[in-house]
Amino acid sequence: MSRTSTRTIVTCGLLIALLALSCLFTIPLGPVPFTLQTAVIILISLLLTPGQAAATCGIYLLMGAVGLPVFSGMTGGFGKFLGPTGGFLVSYPIAVTLASFVRRSLERRGVRQVICDVVAAACIIVIADILGWLWFMVVTQSDPLSAFLVADAPFIAIDCAKAALAIAVAVAVRKAIRWQRA
Numbered sequence: 001m002s003r004t005s006t007r008t009i010v011t012c013g014l015l016i017a018l019l020a021l022s023c024l025f026t027i028p029l030g031p032v033p034f035t036l037q038t039a040v041i042i043l044i045s046l047l048l049t050p051g052q053a054a055a056t057c058g059i060y061l062l063m064g065a066v067g068l069p070v071f072s073g074m075t076g077g078f079g080k081f082l083g084p085t086g087g088f089l090v091s092y093p094i095a096v097t098l099a100s101f102v103r104r105s106l107e108r109r110g111v112r113q114v115i116c117d118v119v120a121a122a123c124i125i126v127i128a129d130i131l132g133w134l135w136f137m138v139v140t141q142s143d144p145l146s147a148f149l150v151a152d153a154p155f156i157a158i159d160c161a162k163a164a165l166a167i168a169v170a171v172a173v174r175k176a177i178r179w180q181r182a
Contacts, residue, residue: 087135121163
């Protein structure tokens with residue numbers, strides 16, 4: 001196995017573990033809890049290729065679907081996908097794939113790294129919020145405004161703070177990896 005593929009596998013594995021650990025910190029705020037999952041999802045999109053990001057999230061979701069306690073509140077099982085927050089879970093592989101693709105496309109065009117990271121983070125937040133809101137609305141049979149006020153509105157500013165945290169971590173990780181290669 002080449003050094004690159006070993007590094008990729010280890011990186012994906014560490015990010016899966018970090019994603020699972022991110023739900024240890026859960027604050028119930030009604031039907032949608034506060035966790036650090038969004039920060040880790042953003043970090044995944046900032047550090048991995050679209051395929052690697054999708055696989056990382058897919059493995060995490062598979063772990064949860066088979067019952068490992070990797071979802072908010074240390075829960076697991078396929079039933080979590082059918083609950084009010086299932087849309088957020090389903091959004092992860094979609095969001096990281098698209099955000100990573102957009103980030104890489106901007107990088108190839110010579111856009112500054114911080115701009116690429118902010119745009120990718122915004123993609124994650126928008127995609128997760130839209131799918132989470134729609135799913136919540138359907139599952140709870142809420143009207144659009146009520147669903148938005150419960151499932152998304154309380155988290156917009158918090159998600160922006162999580163994005164800033166993820167971007168700072170990604171910058172540090174990239175710097176450390178470049179330093180090791182030298």
